[in-house]
Amino acid sequence: MFSGATGVGKSLVIGALNFILGGRATSDIVQSGKDEATVIAKFHAKDESILKQIKRVSGNNTIEEELLIQRSIDTSGRSRCRLNGIPLTVSMLKEIGEILVSIHGQHEHETLLHGINQLYILDDLGGISSLREDFSEVHQQVIEKTKMRDVLRNNQQERxxxxxxxxFQIEEIDKAQLREGExxxxxxEKNILNNAEKIYTTITSCYLHLYESPDAVVSRLKSVVKELQSIAKLDETLLKIFDVCNQLLYQTEDAAFSLGKFRDSFNYDPQRLEYIEERLNTIRKxxxxxxxxxxxxxxxxxxxxxxxxxLSEEKTTAEQVDEELKVLSDFLRQKGCELTRKRVATANKLAPLxxxxLHELGMPHGKFLVQITSPFLPDGGNSQASNAHSYGFDQIEFLISPNPGGDLKPLRKIASGGEISRVMLALKHQLAKVDKTSVLVFDEIDANIGGRMGEVIGEKLSSIAKSHQVICITHLPQIACYADEQWKVNKFVKDNKTYSVIENLSSDARxxxxxxxxxxxxxxxITRKQAQEMLRDAKKKIKSKNVMKNNLTTSEHE
Known part of the structure; x- marks a missing residue:
C-alpha cells in the first residue's frame, strides 16, 4: 500500500511500473544532466503456466521462478530491455508485462475493459479454457486447409x-529422334554434297590422266617398266630402280582403279542435301x-x-481438400456451439455474484450482465467457419448499470473512474482464483468514495492479496489499514533539485x-487512537475471515 500527500510523487510508482512493463516512454523522463534513466524490478513467477508464457514470449527456456527485469532509456529516446540479463525488445517486454501485471486506474485502459480479455476471464471462470484451446487448434487447421484449397484452385490451371x-516438349524432342554425334x-555429309560437282570433275580428270587418256600415266609407266626390265639384271642399281618403278606402276593402277570406282559410285542427290539442311535446322531450333x-x-x-x-501422379485436388475442409468446418461449428453453451452457463452464474x-461496494442498485453475441444463439447470424476467430464464434461484452433505472451499458463506456475501479475490484475479487496475473495494481481506487465504502474496499483488497501481489495507491485510511505493508512517498528539495523517496513504515510510523x-x-x-483502532479492527476482520475460510475448507474436506 502506498500513501502520501497529494503531489509528492505517488504517480511515479505507477509510471515506473508502466515503464518497466514495456509502456510507452520518451527521453523526457531522464533527469537533467544524466545520460539515462533506469528501472529494475524483481518478480517471482510461481505459477507454471505464467512461466511457460514468458518462456514462449522471450524465447528463453532457461527462465526460473525469479525474474529480474531491467529497462533503460537514454537522452536520445533509445530503450534497452533485459530479462535475467538477456536482451528483449520493447514489444516482448510489453507482452511479458501484460502477463505479470494488471494495472487498474482512473485513467488507464484496463485489460479487463477489452472484450477478448473478458472472454478469457469468462472461460477461466467456467473451466473451459482447454476447450477454447482445442477450438483454436481446429480453427488453425481450417485456416491452413482453406489456404491450401485456394492455392490449389489458383494452381490447377497453371498445373x-x-x-x-x-x-508437347517431350513429343517434340522424341519426334526429332536425336542421336549423339549426329x-x-x-x-x-553436307560439305561433300555442297562440293559434289567439283569433286566429280576433279576425280574424272584425274582418272583420265592416270588411265584412259592416250598419254595416260599408267601407259607411260608400263613402257618405262618394260624398258628397264631388259637391262635390270645387268646391274644391281638398275634392278632396284626397276623394282621401284614396277611398284609405282601397281600403286598408280590401284589409285586409278579406286578413282574410277569412286566416280562410278558417286551420286549427287539434291534432295539429300535439302533433307540435311532441314535436319540441321530442326536441331538448331x-x-x-x-x-x-x-x-x-x-x-x-x-x-x-x-x-x-x-504432376500426373499428384492426387490432391482442390475438390479433395474441399471435402476435408467441410469435415473440419463441421467439427469447428460443433466445438463453437459447445463453447457458447458453456459460456452462457458461466455468464449466468457470474452475474449474480x-x-x-457491487452492492457491497456502495452500488446498491448496480446490475451486471455478460452479453454474449453468438451465431448459435437466437438471431445469432452466420456460423460459417470463415466467421470464426481463434477463440470461437462468440463476442463477449461485460455490461453494467451503476444506478437505478439506468440501462445496461458496456463496461468500457462507463464515464466514472470510481465506478470503473469498483467494478474492476468486484470482478477481481470473484475471479482471483482463476486470474493468473501475478500482480494487480489499483491506482487511486478510492476516487469518488467515502470512508464507509473504503472499509469494504480494503477488505476486498485484503482478500485478493491472499492469492495475488496487490499494489494500491490510496488517500483513504480505511483502505490503508488493511494492507500487509504500508509505504509512504515523501518529497524533498536538495541543491535546487526535487527528490521523491519511498519509506517502508514501521508499526509506529504507520x-x-x-x-x-x-x-x-x-x-x-484522539486521532492517533482512531488510527490505532482502525488498524486493530482491520487486523481482527482479516483474522476472522481467515478462520472462517479455514473452517469452510476443513468442512469441505470432511
Missing amino acids: RQRMDLYA IEELEK LKMKYGNTIEEILSYHDEIQVKLKQ IDKE LEEIADMIRGSEKTD
Whole structure:
C-alpha cells in the first residue's frame, strides 16, 4: 500500500511500473544532466503456466521462478530491455508485462475493459479454457486447409498448362529422334554434297590422266617398266630402280582403279542435301529451346519427363481438400456451439455474484450482465467457419448499470473512474482464483468514495492479496489499514533539485501515517487512537475471515 500527500510523487510508482512493463516512454523522463534513466524490478513467477508464457514470449527456456527485469532509456529516446540479463525488445517486454501485471486506474485502459480479455476471464471462470484451446487448434487447421484449397484452385490451371507444355516438349524432342554425334556426321555429309560437282570433275580428270587418256600415266609407266626390265639384271642399281618403278606402276593402277570406282559410285542427290539442311535446322531450333548440344537436349527431355510424371501422379485436388475442409468446418461449428453453451452457463452464474459485490461496494442498485453475441444463439447470424476467430464464434461484452433505472451499458463506456475501479475490484475479487496475473495494481481506487465504502474496499483488497501481489495507491485510511505493508512517498528539495523517496513504515510510523490520513498534520492523541483502532479492527476482520475460510475448507474436506 502506498500513501502520501497529494503531489509528492505517488504517480511515479505507477509510471515506473508502466515503464518497466514495456509502456510507452520518451527521453523526457531522464533527469537533467544524466545520460539515462533506469528501472529494475524483481518478480517471482510461481505459477507454471505464467512461466511457460514468458518462456514462449522471450524465447528463453532457461527462465526460473525469479525474474529480474531491467529497462533503460537514454537522452536520445533509445530503450534497452533485459530479462535475467538477456536482451528483449520493447514489444516482448510489453507482452511479458501484460502477463505479470494488471494495472487498474482512473485513467488507464484496463485489460479487463477489452472484450477478448473478458472472454478469457469468462472461460477461466467456467473451466473451459482447454476447450477454447482445442477450438483454436481446429480453427488453425481450417485456416491452413482453406489456404491450401485456394492455392490449389489458383494452381490447377497453371498445373494443367505446365503438364501440357511438358508433354508437347517431350513429343517434340522424341519426334526429332536425336542421336549423339549426329550433327558432326550431317555437317560432314553436307560439305561433300555442297562440293559434289567439283569433286566429280576433279576425280574424272584425274582418272583420265592416270588411265584412259592416250598419254595416260599408267601407259607411260608400263613402257618405262618394260624398258628397264631388259637391262635390270645387268646391274644391281638398275634392278632396284626397276623394282621401284614396277611398284609405282601397281600403286598408280590401284589409285586409278579406286578413282574410277569412286566416280562410278558417286551420286549427287539434291534432295539429300535439302533433307540435311532441314535436319540441321530442326536441331538448331531444338538447341535454341532446350540446350546448346544434343546431349543437353536429351538431358532436358529426361528431366521434364520426370516432372510430368510427378504432376500426373499428384492426387490432391482442390475438390479433395474441399471435402476435408467441410469435415473440419463441421467439427469447428460443433466445438463453437459447445463453447457458447458453456459460456452462457458461466455468464449466468457470474452475474449474480458480481451484483452482490457491487452492492457491497456502495452500488446498491448496480446490475451486471455478460452479453454474449453468438451465431448459435437466437438471431445469432452466420456460423460459417470463415466467421470464426481463434477463440470461437462468440463476442463477449461485460455490461453494467451503476444506478437505478439506468440501462445496461458496456463496461468500457462507463464515464466514472470510481465506478470503473469498483467494478474492476468486484470482478477481481470473484475471479482471483482463476486470474493468473501475478500482480494487480489499483491506482487511486478510492476516487469518488467515502470512508464507509473504503472499509469494504480494503477488505476486498485484503482478500485478493491472499492469492495475488496487490499494489494500491490510496488517500483513504480505511483502505490503508488493511494492507500487509504500508509505504509512504515523501518529497524533498536538495541543491535546487526535487527528490521523491519511498519509506517502508514501521508499526509506529504507520500509526502516525494513518493518523495523518485521518486529519492531516494537526493530528491529536484522539486521532492517533482512531488510527490505532482502525488498524486493530482491520487486523481482527482479516483474522476472522481467515478462520472462517479455514473452517469452510476443513468442512469441505470432511
